[in-house]
Amino acid sequence: MRARTASWHGVTLLLIALGIGAGSGCGGGGSSSTPPPTSPSPPPPSGGGSSTATIRITSSGVDPKEVTIAVGGRVTFVNNSTTAREPSSDPHPTHTICPEINVGRLDPGQMRETGVINRAVRCGFHDHNDPTNASLTGTIIVQ
Numbered sequence: 001m002r003a004r005t006a007s008w009h010g011v012t013l014l015l016i017a018l019g020i021g022a023g024s025g026c027g028g029g030g031s032s033s034t035p036p037p038t039s040p041s042p043p044p045p046s047g048g049g050s051s052t053a054t055i056r057i058t059s060s061g062v063d064p065k066e067v068t069i070a071v072g073g074r075v076t077f078v079n080n081s082t083t084a085r086e087p088s089s090d091p092h093p094t095h096t097i098c099p100e101i102n103v104g105r106l107d108p109g110q111m112r113e114t115g116v117i118n119r120a121v122r123c124g125f126h127d128h129n130d131p132t133n134a135s136l137t138g139t140i141i142v143q
Contacts, residue, residue: 050068050069050070050073051069051070051072051073051074052069052073052074052075052076053067053068053069053073053075053076053140054067054075054076054077054078055067055075055076055077055078055087055138055140056078056080057077057078057079057080057081057085057087057106057127057136058080058081059081059082059083060135061133061134061135061136062135062136062137062138064138065137065138065139066138066139066140066141067138067139067140067141068140068141068142068143069117069140069141069142069143070142070143071117071118071119071120071142071143072116072117072118073116073117073142074113074114074115074116074117075101075113075114075140076111076112076113076114077103077106077111077112077113077114078110078111079106079107079108079109079110079111080108080109081108082108083108084105084106084107084108084129085105085106085127085129085130085136086103086104086105086106086127086128086129087101087102087103087106087125087126087127087128088101088102088125088126088127088128089101089102089123089124089125090123090124090125090126091124092126092128092131093128093131095128097121097123097124098117098121098123098125098140099115100114100115100116100117100123101114101115101117101123101125101140114140117140117142119142120142120143121142122139122140122141122142123139123140123141123142124137124138124139125137125138125139125140
C-alpha cells in the first residue's frame, strides 16, 4: 500500500509542476491561468481622415476653415472669442444638411463636440447669430 501512495504522490507532484493540477489557475477546477484571447482592435476609420478634429472660433473667425474627418467621427468647436457663438449647419436658418453639428450656444471659453456623423457628406457651417459673416463659416468634410 505504501508503494501505491508514493506512486500517486509522484504523479500529483508532476501534475502540479506542469500546472494542470486540480487547484491551479484562477478559478480552480482545472482552469488555466492563461488569460483568454482578446478581441482584435477595431480597424481604423475608413476614408483616411481622423475620427476627430477641432475648430477654434477666435475674434478673427474660425480656424481652420475646413477639416476632414472619417465617417463616424466628431468635431469639437472651441470658442476662444469674447462673444457667444452658435455653430450651426447650413443652410441658415433651418440647419438641416448636417444637424449633428448644431451644438448650440457656446459662451466664451466653452467647447462642445458635435454628434457622430455617420455618413460621407460635406457639411457647411456658420454662426447662427451672424450667418453672413464669412469669417465664421467653414466646411466639415466627412469621408
